[in-house]
Amino acid sequence: MDIMTILRRPAAASVISLIGVLLFYIVFGGVDLGKLSGAASWVNYAARIGIVALPVALLMISGEIDISIGAMIPAGAMTTAIIAGHYELPMIFAILGALTIGVVVGLFNGILAVRTSVPTLIITLGTLVAMQGIVLAGSKLLTGGASVPLTAPGWAKTIFGDFIWGGSHQVVIIWWLILAVVFWFIMHQSKYGNWIFAMGGDKVSARNAGIPVDRITILLFVGTATAASFVGMCHAILFNSAQVSGGMNDIFNIIVSVVVGGVLLTGGFGSIVGVFIGTLTFAIVIKGIDFTSIDRNWANLIIGVMLLLAVGMNETFRKKAMTAATKKKKG
Amino acid sequence: MSDTPVIELRNVDKSFGPIDVLHEISLKVKAGEVLCLLGDNGAGKSTLIKTLAGVHAPTRGEVLVDGEPVKFSGPKDAQNRGIATVHQFGGTYPLMSVGRNFFMGEEPTKGFGPFKVFDRKTANKIAVEEVQKMGITRITDGDRLVGGLSGGERQSLAIARAVYFGARVLILDEPTAALGVKQAAHVLRIVNEAKKRGLAVIFITHQVMHAMTVGDHFAVLIRGAIAADFRKGEKSREEITDLMAGGQNMADLEASIEGYMETHDGHPPKVSAD
Ligand SMILES: Nc1ncnc2c1ncn2[C@@H]1O[C@H](COP(=O)(O)OP(=O)(O)OP(=O)(O)O)[C@@H](O)[C@H]1O
Ligand SMILES: [Mg+2]
Numbered sequence: 299m300d301i302m303t304i305l306r307r308p309a310a311a312s313v314i315s316l317i318g319v320l321l322f323y324i325v326f327g328g329v330d331l332g333k334l335s336g337a338a339s340w341v342n343y344a345a346r347i348g349i350v351a352l353p354v355a356l357l358m359i360s361g362e363i364d365i366s367i368g369a370m371i372p373a374g375a376m377t378t379a380i381i382a383g384h385y386e387l388p389m390i391f392a393i394l395g396a397l398t399i400g401v402v403v404g405l406f407n408g409i410l411a412v413r414t415s416v417p418t419l420i421i422t423l424g425t426l427v428a429m430q431g432i433v434l435a436g437s438k439l440l441t442g443g444a445s446v447p448l449t450a451p452g453w454a455k456t457i458f459g460d461f462i463w464g465g466s467h468q469v470v471i472i473w474w475l476i477l478a479v480v481f482w483f484i485m486h487q488s489k490y491g492n493w494i495f496a497m498g499g500d501k502v503s504a505r506n507a508g509i510p511v512d513r514i515t516i517l518l519f520v521g522t523a524t525a526a527s528f529v530g531m532c533h534a535i536l537f538n539s540a541q542v543s544g545g546m547n548d549i550f551n552i553i554v555s556v557v558v559g560g561v562l563l564t565g566g567f568g569s570i571v572g573v574f575i576g577t578l579t580f581a582i583v584i585k586g587i588d589f590t591s592i593d594r595n596w597a598n599l600i601i602g603v604m605l606l607l608a609v610g611m612n613e614t615f616r617k618k619a620m621t622a623a624t625k626k627k628k629g
Numbered sequence: 630m631s632d633t634p635v636i637e638l639r640n641v642d643k644s645f646g647p648i649d650v651l652h653e654i655s656l657k658v659k660a661g662e663v664l665c666l667l668g669d670n671g672a673g674k675s676t677l678i679k680t681l682a683g684v685h686a687p688t689r690g691e692v693l694v695d696g697e698p699v700k701f702s703g704p705k706d707a708q709n710r711g712i713a714t715v716h717q718f719g720g721t722y723p724l725m726s727v728g729r730n731f732f733m734g735e736e737p738t739k740g741f742g743p744f745k746v747f748d749r750k751t752a753n754k755i756a757v758e759e760v761q762k763m764g765i766t767r768i769t770d771g772d773r774l775v776g777g778l779s780g781g782e783r784q785s786l787a788i789a790r791a792v793y794f795g796a797r798v799l800i801l802d803e804p805t806a807a808l809g810v811k812q813a814a815h816v817l818r819i820v821n822e823a824k825k826r827g828l829a830v831i832f833i834t835h836q837v838m839h840a841m842t843v844g845d846h847f848a849v850l851i852r853g854a855i856a857a858d859f860r861k862g863e864k865s866r867e868e869i870t871d872l873m874a875g876g877q878n879m880a881d882l883e884a885s886i887e888g889y890m891e892t893h894d895g896h897p898p899k900v901s902a903d
Contacts, residue, residue, distance in 0.1 A: 487746040489736035492729055499722035506684060506716060507734040508705030567724045620723065620776035 306619040308560040309572035311611035315558055315604055316579040322600070323582075327590025334582075334589045338466040344581035345474035347548060348574065349529050351555045352481040353521035355573040358556055359485075360518055361498040361565030366407060366422040367526040368549035369429035372542055373399055374527025376437050376446065379540035383448025384441045393454070396531040400524030403429060407523065408516030426549075434542050444542040450535045459535030470532050477525075482570040494518070498565025554601060555580040558608040567616060579604070633696045634659050635829040636681065636712065636798050641690035643673075643680055650676045652854045654690070658798065658829040658846070663820060665840040666833045667873045668850035674833050675717050677850065678800050681831070682714035683707030705734075713796030715787040717803050717833075723776030727768060730775050731756035731790050759789040764815045781812030788819050792828075799823050800831045805839050817842050837869050849873060 323329040334340075350367055357364055374396040382392035403425060410421045437444055450459060460469045485491035496504040497511055505511045526548075534540040559576025561568030583604065587597045634657035643651040650673045658664045668674050679685045681692065683701030691698045694710050701707045707714075721730050732752045738745040753771020760768045763785045768778070775783060784804050791799055801820070805813040813836075820843045823830055834840050840847065847864075849857040849872045857864075857872050864872075 483744075483746075489738060489745070489747050492725075492733065492736055492747060495725055495729070496722050496733055499724055500719045503716070503719035503722070504733070506682070506704045506714070506720070508703070508708055509734050562724075566722065616724070620774050 306615060308567060308569040308612075308616075309575060310560070310615050311608045312559045312572045312575040312579060314611060315608045316575055316582070318607075319579055319583055319586075319600070319604065323586060323590050323592075327587070327592045329586070329590045334586055337586075337589065338468070339588070340581040340585035341471055342466075342468045343585050344577050345468065345471040346529055346533070347552050347555055347581070348474045348577040349470065349477055350522065350525045350548070351552045351559070351573055351577050352477055352570065353518065353525045354552055355556045355559065355561050355568060355570065356481065356485065356494055357518045357522050358553075358561045358563065359498045359565055359568045360494045360515065361501060362411060362418040362515060362518070363553075364407060364422045364519060364522040365419065365549050365553075366403060366425040366429060367522055367552060368546050369426045369433065370400060370403060370523050370526035371530040371533075371548055372540070373403070373429055373433050374530025375534040375540035376433050376530070376542060377527070378531045378534040379446035379448045380437060380440055382450065383446045383539075389451050389454045392448075393458075393531060396527050397524055400527035401520055403527075404520030404523035405516065408519030411519060412512040412515050437542055445539060447539045448534060449538060454535055458532045459537075468532075468536060470529070470536075473532070478570065478574050485570050490514070495566060498562075498567070500566075551580060551584070554605055557612075558605060560608075560612050562612070562616070576608075632659065634693070635695060636831075637693040637696070638677075638681070638687075639691040639693065641677075641680060641687045641692070643676055643685060644688050650853050651680070651687075654853075654855060656848055656855070656858075658831060660797070660829050661824055661827045662845045663824050663830040663832055663843050665844035665847045666831060666850060667835075667837075667840060667847060667869070669873065672850040673853040674850055675802055676853075678714060678802055678831060678833065679716075681707070681798075681800060682712060682716075708794070711795065711797035712800065713791030713794060713798065714800040715784070715791055715802065715804060717806075720787045721775045721783045724774060726753070726772045726774055727760070727778075727786065728753035728756045728771035730786060731759070731771075731793075735794060755793070756786075756789075759793045760786055763789045763819055779812070780807040781809065781815065784808065784812075784816060785819070788816065792819075792823060792826075796828060798829045798831070802833045803835065804832075805834055805836060813839065835873070837866055837873065840869070841866060 324331065350371070354364060354367065377396040377399050378392040381387050381395045382389050407418070407422055407425055410416065411418045414421070434444065437446065456469070458469065461467060462469050462472065485494065493504065493509045493514060496507065496509060497514065501511060530540070555577040556573055557563065557576070558579060559568065559573035561573060580601070583600050584597055587594045587600075637657040638654050641651060641654040642649070654677060656664065666674050666677065676685065680687050683704045683706050686700065692701070693699065694712075699710065722733070728749060729752065737748040737751050739748045740746045757768060757771045765782050765785045768782060775786065778786070784807075788799075788801065788804065804816050808816065817839060820830055820832055824843070832840070832843060845861050847857070847859055847861075847869065848855055
């Protein structure tokens with residue numbers, strides 16, 4: 299493996315971004331690496347956006363996008379809180395309710411995406427705004443407020459909303475790790491990953507090759523919406539309450555993580571390892587800045603610069619990957 | 630070999646909403662025979678082969694495979710019946726490797742149950758072997774991205790794929806259009822090879838020489854209808870050229886261009902009107 303072979307991998311830019319950010323924080327921020335690596339804040343945050351970033355990455359590799367995830371995180375949280383908190387129904391109904399709402403909105407997005415020729419950015423912008431309305435008006439109507447408390451039973455806490463390792467790390471970190479492995483398997487080991495890459499590369503050809511493009515597109519939309527409502531649900535269980543607001547910033551944060559992770563906005567290229575590292579990098583910039591002497595208001599500037607640099611690197615490396623003929627030794 | 634055509638169209642019409650693209654098309658191709666489909670731009674050649682490939686359903690008329698009427702539920706259905714198509718555009722995924730491209734939709738896997746993994750080694754090995762058999766010896770690494778290959782190499786990859794998956798009917802939509810002399814010759818050799826192996830081949834081209842090199846049977850499409858249908862040796866090169874120009878006499882066209890050049894200091898006519 300020479301250096302060019304490594305640079306040609308889709309995760310290359312995200313690794314360089316991560317190293318760059320760490321170096322920057324060490325040199326200019328005097329960050330204490332020991333303290334940073336022991337801290338939970340950025341890992342928790344990475345897990346929160348990372349769980350959604352994984353299915354969003356698949357969807358973006360397939361050439362589509364979903365911004366309704368911004369409304370689905372609070373939708374999942376509110377559904378959980380309204381069912382288990384306001385109506386005091388058993389937790390299992392709350393969990394099923396939150397996941398069902400994800401599946402339903404995902405189906406709606408996906409079916410519209412395959413039945414119409416409206417760009418999915420517009421379709422999901424529609425569901426984003428509509429779901430915001432439904433969540434706000436619905437919770438006002440049902441509970442009279444925009445913030446609902448709940449108490450979760452022990453088992454639900456343990457599985458979805460507890461602290462682990464005796465500190466302030468959240469259990470969603472484990473979910474994130476497991477899901478990362480599952481998504482890595484789907485994308486890079488199973489044939490379905492092949493199909494998703496092909497859909498992003500050339501949808502018509504993929505369809506002609508007999509790949510069930512429509513069914514996969516719908517499934518991918520179900521994946522993004524359900525992952526988002528799952529994250530909202532975990533949050534509500536962890537913090538014993540849910541608010542209507544919150545989650546909006548997540549749209550951009552999740553998409554930035556995916557793009558820094560090397561996924562091509564036009565589809566057809568990317569990797570799960572890259573998205574994982576991209577999410578980590580993003581979380582370190584946003585939350586790790588508190589461990590530096592840099593004013594935290596600069597964090598967004600760093601994100602902006604990092605995004606542009608990462609996209610630039612991705613473009614360059616991808617061109618290299620296309621043109622360079624690998625000179626292989628025998629065997 | 631039986632005399633039943635492997636694939637046949639009977640009075641097929643195809644329209645997209647109000648636009649009638651194909652009218653009353655009847656064609657048949659037997660095993661070991663090459664049908665050359667000729668026609669001007671927009672004549673409906675691609676639409677015709679998409680109907681054969683299961684991409685479009687005919688508006689009227691019948692498609693028969695081995696003499697049996699069939700209705701394809703989609704491209705995959707047509708493929709499962711042994712009809713492999715290399716479309717005019719696309720067909721390969723530039724940002725994916727040679728091995729993954731070759732096996733798209735037919736991935737070899739190893740392992741069991743939900744843990745079946747894409748068998749990259751096997752895929753790469755077979756892909757490279759098959760492409761090399763087509764004479765593209767420069768491809769030695771199945772991990773190479775297809776975007777780095779030349780047009781002819783990609784075309785050969787797509788054809789190699791179709792042949793490998795046991796096609797009985799091979800449909801090629803302008804496979805030589807973007808190719809240089811040497812690579813075009815390669816593709817023509819592949820067509821001949823496929824024919825020798827007993828495949829029925831439908832070959833679309835704008836180049837009369839290419840058509841005459843491999844064709845046994847020719848059909849000329851003009852504005853969606855079959856304007857001429859003849860066998861090898863029944864028409865001269867000039868006659869075919871005229872037919873392909875939509876019935877216009879090529880010699881007249883050439884004369885008019887020459888006449889233009891004489892009166893315009895040897896410049897050919899401008900393409901755009903300004
Ligand atoms: N999906 C479609 N909807 C509407 N019209 C179509 C569609 N596909 C093709 N057409 C029309 O059908 C006609 C024939 O197109 P087709 O692509 O079959 O031509 P062709 O003979 O393959 O031409 P070329 O030599 O340029 O490839 C064109 O006028 C085209 O605009
Ligand atoms: Mg065509």
